[in-house]
Every structure is written in structure tokens, then in C-alpha cells.
Amino acid sequence: xxxxHEQRRKKxxxxxxxxxxxxxxxQLVDSYRDAxxxxxxxxxxxxxxxxxxxQKSVYAPGKNHHDWLKIKNWRIIHVILSSYQxxxxxxxxxxxxxxxxxxxxxxxxxxxAEARQTVTKLFMESGSFNGQSYTxxxxxxxxxxxxxxxxxxxxxxxxxxxxxxxxxxxxxxKTLQREQAMLxxxxxxxxxxxxxxxxAGIDKSAYLVYMREIAPYMLPFxxxxxxxxIRCPEGVEEEYFFQKHLxxxxxxxxxxxxxxxxxxxxxxxxxxxxxxxxHGGIEFHIPFEKAGCMYPNEIxxxxxxxxxxxxxxxxxxxxxxxxxxxxxxxxxxxxxxGNKGLQIHIPIMEKSMSxxxxxLFTQAIAQTVENQHPAFFTTERMKKNRHGRLxxxxxxxxxxxxxxxxxxxxxxxxxxxAVPLRWEEVEPSLEPQNFTIKNVVARVQNMGCxxxxxxxxxxxxxxxxxxxxxxxxxxx
DNA sequence: GTATTTG
DNA sequence: CAAATACAACGCGAG
DNA sequence: CTCGCG
Numbered sequence: 098x099x100x101x102h103e104q105r106r107k108k109x110x111x112x113x114x115x116x117x118x119x120x121x122x123x124q125l126v127d128s129y130r131d132a133x134x135x136x137x138x139x140x141x142x143x144x145x146x147x148x149x150x151x152q153k154s155v156y157a158p159g160k161n162h163h164d165w166l167k168i169k170n171w172r173i174i175h176v177i178l179s180s181y182q183x184x185x186x187x188x189x190x191x192x193x194x195x196x197x198x199x200x201x202x203x204x205x206x207x208x209x210a211e212a213r214q215t216v217t218k219l220f221m222e223s224g225s226f227n228g229q230s231y232t233x234x235x236x237x238x239x240x241x242x243x244x245x246x247x248x249x250x251x252x253x254x255x256x257x258x259x260x261x262x263x264x265x266x267x268x269x270x271k272t273l274q275r276e277q278a279m280l281x282x283x284x285x286x287x288x289x290x291x292x293x294x295x296x297a298g299i300d301k302s303a304y305l306v307y308m309r310e311i312a313p314y315m316l317p318f319x320x321x322x323x324x325x326x327i328r329c330p331e332g333v334e335e336e337y338f339f340q341k342h343l344x345x346x347x348x349x350x351x352x353x354x355x356x357x358x359x360x361x362x363x364x365x366x367x368x369x370x371x372x373x374x375x376h377g378g379i380e381f382h383i384p385f386e387k388a389g390c391m392y393p394n395e396i397x398x399x400x401x402x403x404x405x406x407x408x409x410x411x412x413x414x415x416x417x418x419x420x421x422x423x424x425x426x427x428x429x430x431x432x433x434x435g436n437k438g439l440q441i442h443i444p445i446m447e448k449s450m451s452x453x454x455x456x457l458f459t460q461a462i463a464q465t466v467e468n469q470h471p472a473f474f475t476t477e478r479m480k481k482n483r484h485g486r487l488x489x490x491x492x493x494x495x496x497x498x499x500x501x502x503x504x505x506x507x508x509x510x511x512x513x514x515a516v517p518l519r520w521e522e523v524e525p526s527l528e529p530q531n532f533t534i535k536n537v538v539a540r541v542q543n544m545g546c547x548x549x550x551x552x553x554x555x556x557x558x559x560x561x562x563x564x565x566x567x568x569x570x571x572x573x
Numbered sequence: 574g575t576a577t578t579t580g
Numbered sequence: 581c582a583a584a585t586a587c588a589a590c591g592c593g594a595g
Numbered sequence: 596c597t598c599g600c601g
Contacts, residue, residue: 331574580581
């Protein structure tokens with residue numbers, strides 16, 4: 098009943114206000130009727146789970162009946178049982194990290210009486226006792242359900258099985274991290290150990306985990322856009338190629354987009370994202386317009402310094418351009434390209450400007466910046482005429498052109514990412530190589546996505562002053 | 574990474 | 581049966 | 596002009 102949510106919230110707030118009760122801590126939780134759709138949502142976001150209740154059941158503190166049901170989003174992992182402590186009945190769970198076992202938590206519940214009896218007996222009869230617990234060499238593998246691996250410790254672990262589903266040698270930290278990530282079952286993954294970024298030590302397994310975790314933040318930008326992929330099936334140092342047509346062998350969850358003549362591809366689901374990633378899809382590029390649409394959805398400035406050492410030029414140019422955009426009362430978003438430079442995104446209302454007009458606008462701004470600081474910036478396309486200046490690429494913004502999608506990894510040796518920034522972060526200490534596959538997930542989970550309001554801003558963006566500047570009027 | 578063509 | 585090839589498109593400079 | 600490169 099998602100439709101009624103806003104109404105219900107207002108009604109509830111109204112009642113609380115009438116009774117002079119504090120409303121600041123009221124939180125109305127979304128409710129859904131379609132359990133399958135909701136579970137998909139929870140799975141995609143790695144949510145904790147859901148509460149199900151009878152339609153007429155109301156909440157009462159301490160109530161003990163079965164009208165309310167908590168269904169948790171368990172993930173199943175495989176661990177080695179390394180020791181047993183009789184005093185509290187805990188089994189210690191461990192996995193291999195390189196060649197030594199590391200402890201990842203303790204597990205007690207979930208075994209039936211018979212299995213528990215068998216395993217404790219095994220430990221107490223064959224294990225070595227140190228006064229506290231019995232230890233066995235790595236041999237017993239258990240399947241454990243858990244909610245998370247938080248600071249190296251399993252959350253709410255419970256046995257879900259014990260015995261021969263996996264070999265002790267397979268219980269590695271790498272496998273655990275993958276199980277913890279909950280990769281979608283619809284994709285057939287392969288070659289987890291292939292080094293995709295050899296210099297940074299990032300293998301395919303780590304990349305897939307990155308893509309799975311970043312998917313909720315990345316997919317909104319890919320959805321409804323034609324996809325151009327750069328694929329590096331042998332890693333970023335080996336041969337690469339572009340792909341924009343739907344391959345014949347793609348599974349049915351990869352959505353085609355049919356034009357007159359050609360079949361392009363879309364990426365609109367967790368499964369699609371990870372299927373592309375499993376096929377060595379490293380860079381996800383998208384055009385400025387939605388599939389099948391004539392008009393751009395955003396304006397982007399591409400600020401491309403001659404090299405990493407001159408990243409300061411990108412910071413300088415971005416700061417200047419931001420000042421102009423503020424003057425025009427335009428909200429803008431900034432991201433690291435993941436390569437050498439910065440990109441400024443300005444979401445514009447659907448079908449509000451033609452490509453001719455956005456080109457005019459970007460040229461006007463680019464020219465202004467170039468005229469103001471000719472020693473630092475240039476709109477000169479020819480590399481040999483740039484003389485170490487930062488190139489403000491306004492040609493790159495047009496139909497049939499594409500740009501790297503937010504949160505896409507890049508084909509760079511460090512495994513850098515095209516990462517959205519807050520404007521406050523655009524200052525001299527900013528360095529692109531500090532934002533990689535290894536740390537961007539933690540960053541976005543801690544600080545939120547700086548582009549979270551992108552769609553909201555698009556709907557509210559008023560382009561009146563832009564058209565005044567251009568001396569034109571909107572196309573529609 | 575996969576399917577197809579070529580040697 | 582192993583090896584080679586395609587998987588974008590566009591502008592530019594070299595030949 | 597085509598070819599190869601980025």
C-alpha cells in the first residue's frame with residue numbers, strides 16, 4: 098500500500114500534533130503487499146529483513162503471539178569449526194587467511210540434539226585440551242547463517258548445517274567475503290582468482306564484491322540508459338575492447354533496447370550489473386539522454402588536466418565553474434572521473450533543452466573560463482596546442498557521446514573509481530588515486546551518496562536564467 | 574569471456 | 581583441434 | 596584516399 102503512505106503519515110502527524118506529543122521521533126515505515134517485490138528490494142540493498150503482520154494485528158508492547166513475524170535476510174557462509182568450549186557451549190568459527198586460520202566468531206545455536214552430540218563428542222575425544230577448550234585441526238566445515246560480518250565478528254550466527262558441503266581448504270577469507278556479499282544466484286560466476294588489477298592486487302572476486310555492494314548507488318544512473326562497456330576479460334593491463342550491442346548469448350535478464358537497425362543493451366538490475374562484471378566489464382559508460390530520447394538529461398563539464406600531477410588545474414577550473422553555476426542559480430554535482438580529472442554534472446529537467454542549446458551553454462561557460470585564465474585552461478582540441486593547460490572538453494557533450502557512470506571502476510592500475518564528491522571535498526588535498534575499489538564502498542556507506550538528491554534537483558532545477566543567458570527558449 | 578571463423 | 585578474430589565510433593595524423 | 600591509433 099505504498100500509495101497511501103504519505104496520507105497516512107500526515108494523518109498520524111496531525112493526531113500527534115493535536116495531542117501536543119513530540120513528532121520528531123515518529124517514523125512511519127513503508128508497507129508493501131507484494132512480498133516478492135519487497136524481498137527483491139531487500140536482497141538488492143542487502144537489507145536486514147522484513148516484518149510481516151496480519152492486516153488487522155496492532156502493536157502492543159511485550160505482546161507474545163504470532164501475528165507479527167520477523168523475516169531476516171540471512172546469508173549462509175561456510176566456516177571451519179576449530180575449537181569447542183564446554184563452559185559456554187560455543188564453537189569457534191574460523192577461515193583461512195593466506196596460510197593461517199583466523200577466528201571470525203563463535204557459534205552455539207541451530208544444531209539439533211543429535212548433531213550437537215556428535216560434534217561435541219568428536220572435539221572432546223579427539224581434540225587437544227588447553228584447560229578451556231578443545232581444539233581440532235581444520236577438518237569440520239559448518240554452514241552458518243548470519244546477518245553480517247561486522248568488525249571481524251559474525252552477527253547473530255547460528256548453524257544451518259554441518260558436514261560435507263565444502264572442503265576445509267575452501268573456507269577462505271576471500272570466499273567468506275563473497276558469501277557475505279550475497280552475489281545474485283541467477284549469474285554463473287567464474288574465475289574468481291583472476292587478477293583484474295594486478296598492480297593494486299585486486300582480483301575478480303574483490304571486484305564482484307565491490308559491484309554487488311555499490312549496485313544500489315550505481316544502478317539509478319545506469320537504468321534507462323544505453324550501456325557502452327569497456328571489457329577487460331584478462332585484467333586491465335591486457336587487451337580491452339568496447340561493447341554496446343547485446344551479445345547473442347546474453348541471458349534473458351539483460352534487457353535489450355531495439356532501435357531501427359541495431360540491438361543495444363541496458364543495465365537495470367543487480368543481475369545485469371554482475372553479469373557484465375563477470376564478463377570483464379570494467380568501465381560502464383552512458384550517454385547524456387535516456388534510451389530513445391532526443392534530449393539530454395544533464396549537462397556535464399569534463400575537466401581534463403594534461404596529467405595526474407596537474408590535478409590542481411582541475412580543482413581550480415571546477416571551483417571557477419561552480420561559481421558561475423551558483424550565479425545562474427544552477428545546482429551542480431561534482432565527481433572524480435577516476436582517471437585524471439573532474440566532471441561537473443548539472444541535471445536538467447526532462448526535455449527542457451536540446452543538444453544544440455546545451456552545447457551553446459557549455460561552450461559559453463568554457464570560453465568564459467578560458468578567456469579569464471588563458472594560461473591555465475584551453476578549449477583547444479589538438480593535444481599539441483594545449484601546452485600543458487587543462488582541456489575543458491565541451492565537444493564531448495553531445496548526442497552519441499558517453500561519459501563514465503558514477504561509481505564505475507576505471508581501467509587504471511590503482512583500480513580508481515569515478516566517485517561522486519561533495520563540493521566541500523574539492524580542495525587542494527583531494528587526490529583521485531585515494532578513491533578505489535578498496536575503499537569507496539565504506540565511504541558511501543559512511544557518508545551517504547553525494548549524488549543522492551540528483552533526481553530531486555533535476556525536477557526542481559529552474560533553467561530560466563540559462564535561457565536568458567542563451568537568448569533562447571525551451572524546445573518544448 | 575564467448576562464439577565463430579580460420580588454418 | 582588450436583589459433584585467430586570480433587566484440588564502438590569518431591577524428592586526427594601518417595603514409 | 597585509407598589505415599591505424601587513441
